[in-house]
Amino acid sequence: MGELLKVERLQIAFRGDQGETISVEDVSFAIQPGETMAIVGESGCGKSVTSLAIMGLLGASGSIKRGYISFLDTNLTAASEQQLRKMRGSQVSMIFQEPMTSLNPVMPIGRQIEEALRLHLKSSRKEARQSAIDMLRKVGIPRPETIAKAYPHMLSGGMRQRVMIAIALICQPKLLIADEPTTALDVTIQAQIIELMQTLQAENGTAILLVTHDLGVVAAMADHVAVMYAGQIVEAADVYTLFRSPRHPYTQGLMNSIPRLDAISGGRAPAIPGQVPSLHEMPTGCRFHPRCPYAEASCRELQPELMETGDRHRVRCWLTETSEADQIAVHRDTRQKVAL
Amino acid sequence: MNATELALRQEALDSERETVSEVPATNYESYARQVRRKFMRHKLAVWGLATTVLLIAIGLLAPWLAPYHPNEITDDFSASPSAQYWLGTDQVGRDVLSRLLYGTRVSLLIGFTTVALYVLFGTFVGMIAGYYGKWIDMLLMRITDIFLSFPYMLVALVIVSVLGASLWTIIIVLALFKWPGIAMLVRGMVLSLKKADYVRAGVALGYRTPRILLRHILPGASGAIIVNATFGVASTILSEAGLSFLGMGVKSPQASLGNMLHDAQSLTVLTEQQWLWLPAGFIILLTVLAFNFVGDGLRDALDGR
Known part of the structure; x- marks a missing residue:
């Protein structure tokens, strides 16, 4: 059996006062049955929007401009509202961030x-x-x-x-979308909820799409991780690879900014300089280049593709693996092709 | 994860279980109880409720309580109160007490029926407008604006004089001009409730729109609707009295609280035969006050948790 969910080159736009805003650009990933996939990123990077798009809940102002989402070999972007409604809650269900307000009082x-x-x-x-x-x-x-x-x-x-x-899993869905499931909870409770989700996942074989900004939760739950920045996936890999050898400068920055118990006391946690660009003023070239310590001239002009660098490890950066000569050659080729 | 960590987690889990089991069992039927408790704290509301119940009982039991038939004409016209006619008789010799009891019945009937009609209609319009938004909302709200911009007493007078006064004409005319208020109230509630996480969660669970509207949004708005309806009964009874006083309401010989006041348009009745209008005026005052107090009490009791 192939992928349970496949998202391919998804582009999502919202209509607003300032015209159309592209909030998700070229997002592709797949989830295998029973697997936990995490989407990590800062607020506004498009991770929640992506999960809402899977549910078909973008609302009146949002729409999928390009790409497709297929679930169990059904193309959800072409599905009718009725088909989507039947799917919601039974095949795919969702838990929200705010348990305090997500139940009917x-x-x-x-x-x-x-x-x-x-x-x-x-x-x-x-x-x-x-x-x-x-x-x-x-x-x-x-x-x-x-x-x-x-x-x-x-x-x-x-x-x-x-x-x-309980509500989300009562119909034994094949996919559970958990949008910041533990963010609003106390730390001790967080651990219990994670454990509970894992137990139920093992019992029912439910795949989980975890949307979060908490790397701790990712480390505890996910099999596979996609890091999003400014509406794009910048790096995707299995959880071990991602935590052990992050390749994208943004992912590296994220890993470095996690407070550590063994850090020198009194020091400041390293932060990524600068700010996430606004959706209206996306930088040209690589979206991360204004904040990237390794940015080169070409980074300002050309947007990198999400490139496969290993087994299910994909990175959107021109500088990936500079140490390995043959890889550089491959990248130069792609670069030239894109340039032409 | 090692064994100690596991044990710690288990402990945390157990301790949470304990906290929950400490919740007293009595809390579980709480909402109705809580409302009752809060309502009972409101002395005037309790008095209002008692009076309302009494008035409704009078209305229901009028045929058995009234000493005479309300429309029966006797030879004693304009008789002052006596042992035979406790509240005297009117200018054509009908027993005022009997008419008062029947009048209460008619006024309450009009009050409740009108409110039921317009609350149903207004709630429907408000929910549709609030939930669907866009042009539907625009259209429905402009229609409500049109209804709100009429001087309703004048239009009511015109409609009643064209269609002819009858119980049903009055009910429909009154309902016609009172639904916009509740439609706007419900629309506002729906606008805020539809953004609530639990409503969005309902959509994410694949519920159909009617189910979401009726089971997840309407209960949240029901408190405000009930309170509004209670005040509505009082104001409808007043409006009916006004129309009847102007002679465009319930038609004689049928008695209503309003058309009993109609008699007081003559100066002699007003100054010398107070028994003809004082009791009816008093009952109107009592009814309106009672319903308004109940409304106040309900507002406090149903408000939030």
């Missing part, structure tokens, strides 16, 4: 879990109630029969995120 949580089940799997009320209670137990909610009758405001943030996970 006036409906008992048990009913909210049942609702998805009754809609997608056409379960009877009784079956749905039983499954909801079983699911609550699975996500580690004590006394599920009682808690099912509780309203969201009676539960803590961690409990609510567990409930969100």
Whole structure:
């Protein structure tokens, strides 16, 4: 079996007051069944927009300009609203960042879990109630029969995120999109939620698309990582390679800026100088060049492609692997081709 | 991850479980209870509710409570209150008490039916406009603006005089001019609720629009709608009284609180036969106050959590 989800050369634009803004440019990645793929990046780099595009939830002002998204060999960019609706919640589901506000405040949580089940799997009320209670137990909610009758405001943030996970996984989707699933939670609870997601993933074989800016979460969960910068994927690799030998200067900068326990005390955590460019004023050439310590003249003019440098390791940089002579030759070739 | 770390996590998990199990069981049926508790704190609202219930009971039981038939004409016209006619008789010799009881019945009937009609319609319009936005919103809101810009009493008078006064004409005319308020209220609520994370989560779960509107958005707006409807009953009863007072409301011989006041247009009645209009005026005052107090209480009780 091939890829569960394949995103190919995706370009997403939003209409706004200042005309059209391209917020995601040339994003390609694939997720295998049962795999966890993480998209990492700063706020506004397009990672959430990409995940919303997969759900078909870009809203009225956003649209996919180019590229395609295929899920289980169906082209989602060409799917009707009805097809997408049937897919949402049953095949692909989503958990949001804010467990405090993502549950309906006036409906008992048990009913909210049942609702998805009754809609997608056409379960009877009784079956749905039983499954909801079983699911609550699975996500580690004590006394599920009682808690099912509780309203969201009676539960803590961690409990609510567990409930969100229960709702998202009740129909056993093939893909779970988790948009900053742990950002709003306490650190101790974060660990539990990650562990819970991993357990359920192992049980059901669900693939997870994790959208986050937290490299710690990435390290704990992901099999494969794509780093996004200013609407593009700048580096993608399996998690070990990415953390051990990041190749893109931006990824290296990110890794260096993680506070370390063994750092010299009193020192400042190294930061990447400069700021993320605004979507309206994208620099020419490589989008990272104004902040890149290794930028050369050509970086200002030519936009690098995302180049395969190893097994599923892709980097969008002209300077990749300068130490290896043959690789440089290959890159020069590509460069010249692009230049022509 | 080593064994100690695992044990630590398990411990953290257990401690969280414990915190949850400390939540008292009584909390679980809370919303209705909480509303009741908050409402009960409001002394005037409780008084208003008691009065409302009493008035509704009077309205329902009027045929059994009234000593005479309200339209029955006797030879004793303009009789002052006595043991036989507790509140006297009017100029054509009908028992004022019986008419008052029946009048309350009619006024409440108009109040409730009108409100039910326009709340349903206004909520529908408001939800559609707020949720779909764009040109639908534009169109529906301009129509509401048009309705709001009429001097409604005048238009109501014209419509009633063209269609002829009857219970249903009045209900429809009143509803016709009162739905815009609730439509705008509901539209505003929907506009903010549709951006709520849980509504977006519903969309992400593949729910259809009607389900999202009715099960996820409407309950959030229901508090405001109920409060508005309660005030609406009071204002509708007042409007009916106004129309009837001007002779364009409920048609004689059928009694309503408003057309009993109609008699007070004559100076002799106003100055010398107070029993003809004082009781009706008092009941109107009582009804409007009671409903408004209930509305106030509900607003406090339903507001937030």
